[in-house]
Amino acid sequence: MEKIISFSRKCAEKNDPWHRFDHLEMAASNAAMIAEKEGADREVCEVAALLHDICKAEPGDHGTSGAEKAKGFLLSIGLGPGFADRVAEAIHFHDKESESRSPEGAVVWDADKLYILTPKGFITRMAPYWITRLGEQEGVEKAVYEYYFFRERINTKTARGIVERHSELMGRIIAELGKK
Ligand SMILES: [Fe+2]
Ligand SMILES: [Fe+2]
Structure with missing residues (x-):
């Protein structure tokens, strides 16, 4: 988790003042709380929320680019492809309407918007x-x-x-x- 937090913090430095690390941190704590109550996978939700805006400062769709970047990072620190894919899916759809969100995608969407x-x-x-x-x-x-x-x-x-x-x-x- 430490590596994920410092990666999140570093990527968010380039974001506008409303999407810096404090936003990601708050989204992650909301995600953990909602996941527990809803019976979703807490770890997937927390990690996805921590990384959901890592490409916010880049041009184009930051959900799509953020999902790819997060997946590459999670694999590089030794996490399994199944976990990385589930995190990436939640990040990919956090800025898009979708009829078929995973339970974790639904939690991350809510955790991002709740505040x-x-x-x-x-x-x-x-x-x-x-x-x-x-x-x-x-x-x-x-x-x-x-x-x-x-x-x-x-x-x-x-x-x-x-x-x-x-x-x-x-x-x-x-x-x-x-x-x-
Ligand atoms: Fe976003
Ligand atoms: Fe966000």
């Missing part, structure tokens, strides 16, 4: 990320759009429960933003 669907994550990560890219008005609109987009696409009962618990406050925040 931005809570008030703290929405305000400190989702909104600033889009405002930086699109300006204040359009950035806020995009962040609100993304909130509802990802909320509808949460896979697991565990993550849905957490999102639900925050939904009333999120509704008030969004209503307030609409008045500005």
Whole structure:
């Protein structure tokens, strides 16, 4: 695990401030928690979450390139091809819609999106990320759009429960933003 963490940390240095190692670390701890509750393979989920954005700074589809890079790395440190493939599959689909996610892919998707669907994550990560890219008005609109987009696409009962618990406050925040 130590080797995987330091690889993740090193790759994430090139990412924008919202996708650095702290994001990967948080996704991994969410993934472990959700995996345990949902009965998915905790190790696959945790490793995939730790590595899911290692190609975020590169042009093109970072799920596809990240999956390949992660697989190569995991094989190079002696992990088995079966494990590496399962991790790669979850990374590959973390940024794509899919009708047939593996249970681990479903957990990693949720673990990646969970924080931005809570008030703290929405305000400190989702909104600033889009405002930086699109300006204040359009950035806020995009962040609100993304909130509802990802909320509808949460896979697991565990993550849905957490999102639900925050939904009333999120509704008030969004209503307030609409008045500005
Ligand atoms: Fe990503
Ligand atoms: Fe991510």
